[in-house]
Amino acid sequence: MYITCAVEVPMTTLQQVELVCPVCESRFKSQEVVSTNAFGGRRTDLHERAAGTQPLPYRVYMCSECGYSAIPGDFGRLEIDEQVKERVIExxxxxxGQSEPVTASEKYEFAAKILEWSGHGAEFIANRYLRAAWSCVEEGDVEAERYFRLKVIAKLGEALGTFDGVERNQRAMYTxxxxxxxxxxxxxxxxxEWFNRVESEVLDPSGEKWLKFARQQRDCPREWLS
Ligand SMILES: [Zn+2]
Structure with a gap:
C-alpha cells in the first residue's frame, strides 16, 4: 500500500491509497479516511454521522476491475481461496459492466458476501450488512435499506443463537x-420482544445503557442516541 497524496475535505480528511486486489492482482486507487468526527450524532441504530463529509462511503474498498470489496482492515489481509475468487468473478x-456507478451500500454488500463465502462468522457479516443499511440511508434508498436491515437481523439472530457467536459483554448491545x-x-x-430480552443480557454496569435505550425505544422511540 502506497500513500500518494493527501486531500483535505471539511472535517473529514481523506488520502489517496494505491491497493493491489487479492483476487485479480490489479492495482487501483481509492480514498481512505485519515480522520473524521462524530459531530453529526449517532442514530438509535448506531449509525454515527459526521459533520461535513460522511466517511462511510470511503470505509470500504472495491477493486475497479473485478469488484472484490472489503473494509480497510480486511483488504489484503483476509485469505481468499480459489473458490471465492471464482465467485467474485462470476x-x-x-x-x-453496468452503466450506473456501484454505490457504497453495494460495496458493503459485496464485502458481506465475500466474508460469507469465505466462512466467516455471522457477527462480522452482520456488521458489513449494517454498514450497507446505513449507506442506503445516506443514498436515500428506502427499499434496499429495509432489505439490508433484515439481513442484519438474520445474521445477528444467528450469532446470538450460538454459545460463542458474540462476545459475552456485547450480547446486550446486539440484542x-x-x-x-x-x-x-x-x-x-x-x-x-427483543427490547424485553435486553435485561437478561446485561452482565455489568457497561451493559446498563443498552437496557435504558431498549426501554426508551420500546416506549417512546427517538431517532438519535445523542
Ligand atoms: Zn480485482
Whole structure:
C-alpha cells in the first residue's frame, strides 16, 4: 500500500491509497479516511454521522476491475481461496459492466458476501450488512435499506443463537440492536420482544445503557442516541 497524496475535505480528511486486489492482482486507487468526527450524532441504530463529509462511503474498498470489496482492515489481509475468487468473478464482476456507478451500500454488500463465502462468522457479516443499511440511508434508498436491515437481523439472530457467536459483554448491545432494527422495518411486536430480552443480557454496569435505550425505544422511540 502506497500513500500518494493527501486531500483535505471539511472535517473529514481523506488520502489517496494505491491497493493491489487479492483476487485479480490489479492495482487501483481509492480514498481512505485519515480522520473524521462524530459531530453529526449517532442514530438509535448506531449509525454515527459526521459533520461535513460522511466517511462511510470511503470505509470500504472495491477493486475497479473485478469488484472484490472489503473494509480497510480486511483488504489484503483476509485469505481468499480459489473458490471465492471464482465467485467474485462470476457473481460480482458483472455488476461493474453496468452503466450506473456501484454505490457504497453495494460495496458493503459485496464485502458481506465475500466474508460469507469465505466462512466467516455471522457477527462480522452482520456488521458489513449494517454498514450497507446505513449507506442506503445516506443514498436515500428506502427499499434496499429495509432489505439490508433484515439481513442484519438474520445474521445477528444467528450469532446470538450460538454459545460463542458474540462476545459475552456485547450480547446486550446486539440484542438491543436487533430490537431497534425490527422497529425500523416496522414490526413493533418483534421489536418489543427483543427490547424485553435486553435485561437478561446485561452482565455489568457497561451493559446498563443498552437496557435504558431498549426501554426508551420500546416506549417512546427517538431517532438519535445523542
Ligand atoms: Zn480485482
Amino acid at each position: 457473481i460480482i464482476k458483472p455488476r461493474l 438491543y440492536l436487533v430490537g431497534e432494527l425490527w422497529r425500523r422495518v416496522g414490526d413493533n411486536r418483534l421489536a418489543a
